[in-house]
Amino acid sequence: MKESLYRIDASLATLDYSEVEALWREAVASNDQKDLLVLARQLALRSLPVIEQTCRLCGRRVGLDEWACVLAVEEASIKLVLRLLHDVRWSSLGAIAASVARTAIQEVRPRGNGRAVVPLRPARRLVPLPIPGFGQDQRKDTEERQSKEERP
Amino acid sequence: MNLEKAFLVAVDDLNAGRAKPVERYLELVSRSEQEELADLLAMVFANRPPTKADTPSLDSPSYKRALAALDEVIENAGQTGILPGTLVSLRRVRGLKSQHVTEALVERFKVGGQARRLLEWFYHRLEAGQLAGGQLSRRLLTALAEIFGVSPEDFVSASEPIQSGPPRFPSPVMARSTRRTSSAAPPAKSEAPTLEQPGPDAELVRRLFQGGRDA
Known part of the structure; x- marks a missing residue:
C-alpha cells in the first residue's frame, strides 16, 4: 500500500487544505473507510508543522529533551489520524492538532520508571562475520594485552 | 527584548x-x-x-519519523483496520514490549492461570492483523485505549475492517516498478495454545477478543 499512498499524496498535493478537508468530510459522511484513512493521513501530514511547534513549545516547558519531543511528534501524528477517523466536531484542524500534541507531551514526558522514553534501536544491525585468517593478529594482540593486565 | x-x-x-x-x-x-x-x-x-x-523540511528528523510512523500504521490495514499498526507503533514510541501490554490486560481483567497464555496468543494475533476487527469487544478496546492514552472511540473506529482495493482518488501516471506491490504473504496462522483445564478465565479471554463489541 505504501507505493499507492505516495501516488495518492502526489494526486492530493495540488489541492488546498480546505479542499482536502471537504473530501475528508465527504468520506466521513459516506463512511468510506478506505478514503477516510487516506484523507485523515493527508490532513495529519499537513498538520505536522503545528504538531511539531506545539510539541517543542510544551515539551520545553516540561523539560523534555530533543529526542522526547521527536517521540511526542510521532505519537501525536498517529493519534491525530485516529481522531480524524471518527471525530467530525471540529472547526479548526490547527486547534485539534495542537490539542493532540499537548496531550502527547503529557503522555511521553519522562516518568518514574523511565519506560516512557526509550530511544529506538535500529531494526537491523551489522553483524561482523568471521573471515578466515583475517583479524587473527589483532585478536592475538588483544588476548596478550588482556592476559598482561590480569597479571598482578 | x-x-x-x-x-x-x-x-x-x-x-x-x-x-x-x-x-x-x-x-x-x-x-x-x-x-x-x-x-x-x-x-x-x-x-x-x-x-x-x-511545510516542514523533509530532512527534519521528526517529519521523517512521523511519516514513517503513519505509513507503518496505514500500510498494513486489513481485517482489523489500522489497529495492529497503531498498537505496534504506539508501543514502539513508548518503549513498551508486548509483554507489558498483556500484563496490563491480565491485571485489568483478572485473568489467571493458563488463560494468560491464551491472552498473550490472542494479543499477538491482534498485532499481526489476524483477528476480525468487528469481533473485538468494546471492553478490550477500552482497556487498550487506557494503556495507550487514547479515547476508546479512537480504537473502535481504528479496528473497523478496511476493504482491499484502490482508493477512488485519481493517480498521476508514473513509471511503475515491475515488482509486485502487495506481495506480502499473510503470516502463518498458529494454533491456539491448548489448555489442560479451560476455565471461565479462558472463556473471558475468548469473549474479549472474539465475542463482538458487546461481549
Missing part, C-alpha cells in the same frame, strides 16, 4: 512563512517570561490553519 515585541516578531515570521524553531523566539525574552510567550505562541499555532508555507 520584551514579551510583546518578541511575540509580534514570531507572529510576523509565521505570517510571512519564515517561522524559525520556537526556541529562537523563547530565547528573545527573559526566563521568567518564556512560559507566557510559549502559551501565547501555542494559541497562535492552534488557531491558524496549516499553510503551504508551514
Whole structure:
C-alpha cells in the first residue's frame, strides 16, 4: 500500500487544505473507510508543522529533551489520524492538532520508571562475520594485552 | 527584548512563512517570561490553519519519523483496520514490549492461570492483523485505549475492517516498478495454545477478543 499512498499524496498535493478537508468530510459522511484513512493521513501530514511547534513549545516547558519531543511528534501524528477517523466536531484542524500534541507531551514526558522514553534501536544491525585468517593478529594482540593486565 | 515585541516578531515570521524553531523566539525574552510567550505562541499555532508555507523540511528528523510512523500504521490495514499498526507503533514510541501490554490486560481483567497464555496468543494475533476487527469487544478496546492514552472511540473506529482495493482518488501516471506491490504473504496462522483445564478465565479471554463489541 505504501507505493499507492505516495501516488495518492502526489494526486492530493495540488489541492488546498480546505479542499482536502471537504473530501475528508465527504468520506466521513459516506463512511468510506478506505478514503477516510487516506484523507485523515493527508490532513495529519499537513498538520505536522503545528504538531511539531506545539510539541517543542510544551515539551520545553516540561523539560523534555530533543529526542522526547521527536517521540511526542510521532505519537501525536498517529493519534491525530485516529481522531480524524471518527471525530467530525471540529472547526479548526490547527486547534485539534495542537490539542493532540499537548496531550502527547503529557503522555511521553519522562516518568518514574523511565519506560516512557526509550530511544529506538535500529531494526537491523551489522553483524561482523568471521573471515578466515583475517583479524587473527589483532585478536592475538588483544588476548596478550588482556592476559598482561590480569597479571598482578 | 520584551514579551510583546518578541511575540509580534514570531507572529510576523509565521505570517510571512519564515517561522524559525520556537526556541529562537523563547530565547528573545527573559526566563521568567518564556512560559507566557510559549502559551501565547501555542494559541497562535492552534488557531491558524496549516499553510503551504508551514511545510516542514523533509530532512527534519521528526517529519521523517512521523511519516514513517503513519505509513507503518496505514500500510498494513486489513481485517482489523489500522489497529495492529497503531498498537505496534504506539508501543514502539513508548518503549513498551508486548509483554507489558498483556500484563496490563491480565491485571485489568483478572485473568489467571493458563488463560494468560491464551491472552498473550490472542494479543499477538491482534498485532499481526489476524483477528476480525468487528469481533473485538468494546471492553478490550477500552482497556487498550487506557494503556495507550487514547479515547476508546479512537480504537473502535481504528479496528473497523478496511476493504482491499484502490482508493477512488485519481493517480498521476508514473513509471511503475515491475515488482509486485502487495506481495506480502499473510503470516502463518498458529494454533491456539491448548489448555489442560479451560476455565471461565479462558472463556473471558475468548469473549474479549472474539465475542463482538458487546461481549
